[in-house]
Amino acid sequence: MREFTVDRAADGRRLDALLGELTHGLPQPLLYKFLRKGRVRVNGKRVSQPGHRLQAGDRLECYLNDEFFQRPSPENAYLRVKPRFQVVYEDENILLADKYPGLLVLPDREEGVNTLEAQIQRYLYDRGEYRPGETFPPALCNRIDRWTGGIVIAAKNQPALEEMLERIRLRQVQKTYWCVVLGRLPRREGTLTGYLFKDSKKSRVYVGDSPRPGAKEAVTHYRVLRTNRELSLVEARLVTGRTHQIRAQFAAAGHPLLGDGKYGREPVNRRYHQSYQALYSREVTFIFPPGEGVLQYLSGRRFQVAQVPFEKLV
Numbered sequence: 001m002r003e004f005t006v007d008r009a010a011d012g013r014r015l016d017a018l019l020g021e022l023t024h025g026l027p028q029p030l031l032y033k034f035l036r037k038g039r040v041r042v043n044g045k046r047v048s049q050p051g052h053r054l055q056a057g058d059r060l061e062c063y064l065n066d067e068f069f070q071r072p073s074p075e076n077a078y079l080r081v082k083p084r085f086q087v088v089y090e091d092e093n094i095l096l097a098d099k100y101p102g103l104l105v106l107p108d109r110e111e112g113v114n115t116l117e118a119q120i121q122r123y124l125y126d127r128g129e130y131r132p133g134e135t136f137p138p139a140l141c142n143r144i145d146r147w148t149g150g151i152v153i154a155a156k157n158q159p160a161l162e163e164m165l166e167r168i169r170l171r172q173v174q175k176t177y178w179c180v181v182l183g184r185l186p187r188r189e190g191t192l193t194g195y196l197f198k199d200s201k202k203s204r205v206y207v208g209d210s211p212r213p214g215a216k217e218a219v220t221h222y223r224v225l226r227t228n229r230e231l232s233l234v235e236a237r238l239v240t241g242r243t244h245q246i247r248a249q250f251a252a253a254g255h256p257l258l259g260d261g262k263y264g265r266e267p268v269n270r271r272y273h274q275s276y277q278a279l280y281s282r283e284v285t286f287i288f289p290p291g292e293g294v295l296q297y298l299s300g301r302r303f304q305v306a307q308v309p310f311e312k313l314v
Contacts, residue, residue: 002022006018006056012055023068027082035047035050036048042058076132077113077114079125081122082119085103086098094154096153098150099144099151103115120154142241149280150305153284160294173286175241177235181256181257182232189221192218192220194217194252196218198214205245218242220239220245221237231314251263257279280305282308286299286300
């Protein structure tokens with residue numbers, strides 16, 4: 001509990017406005033929720049009206065956790081976001097989140113607050129499963145690009161994190177994507193192979209047919225689901241997991257992803273009003289061999305998102 005005395009400068013101010021300052025910009029819906037639940041008292045009495053006018057000398061009692069009064073930082077960013085991802089699957093060890101396109105998975109120089117990581121922390125905080133400094137902070141086991149939607153795996157404890165990362169390294173976690181590419185592929189099913197070289201200065205990768213220093217092998221199996229005159233809906237299954245792998249390989253094959261501003265064709269993107277790559281992490285399958293581990297119970301299980309937003313384009 002925190003207690004404050006309203007000074008003369010705050011005389012006549014609305015309760016919600018002052019609370020917003022004291023909590024350094026806590027989202028309004030959450031403030032209103034705390035008021036409805038009687039978590040704020042003025043002169044010992046519960047006040048549920050956000051517009052209640054305060055007077056100098058009023059005693060304000062806030063029955064909120066200390067985290068809400070800390071200044072914004074990467075460590076407490078989760079308190080200022082609202083979970084907007086869909087839960088694909090969840091148990092005591094892991095959470096599979098369906099991330100919407102446009103949301104960063106982790107903070108960068110432009111966005112340090114509203115990320116998938118922060119939204120998952122907030123989701124578990126509200127459920128009483130995450131307490132900073134007391135419990136394990138949920139950690140992401142894989143990443144996808146900001147404008148790629150779909151499944152991201154989060155671990156709820158250290159053993160689950162370590163095991164999932166190791167199983168991903170051993171290619172025991174199969175990731176399947178859906179994408180819309182331009183044109184018709186020559187075969188209904190096939191495999192794209194090559195060597196990807198990353199140009200960090202240009203933030204893009206290039207595909208080559210043979211090894212070269214710094215290049216990494218990339219293998220993608222694909223299956224055409226349906227086509228029309230100009231587009232194809234394709235299922236792509238990663239064997240390797242390289243940066244921009246699907247985007248770069250299909251572009252190198254002459255079939256860039258619709259909406260891709262880096263590897264695609266801008267005139268077509270504009271015609272379809274697609275401002276980001278039509279790529280979605282649709283499915284995750286756990287193909288664990290017999291053995292032990294805290295996640296062994298997941299072996300053989302497959303999880304899919306409810307819907308891919310662009311699938312009706314084809």
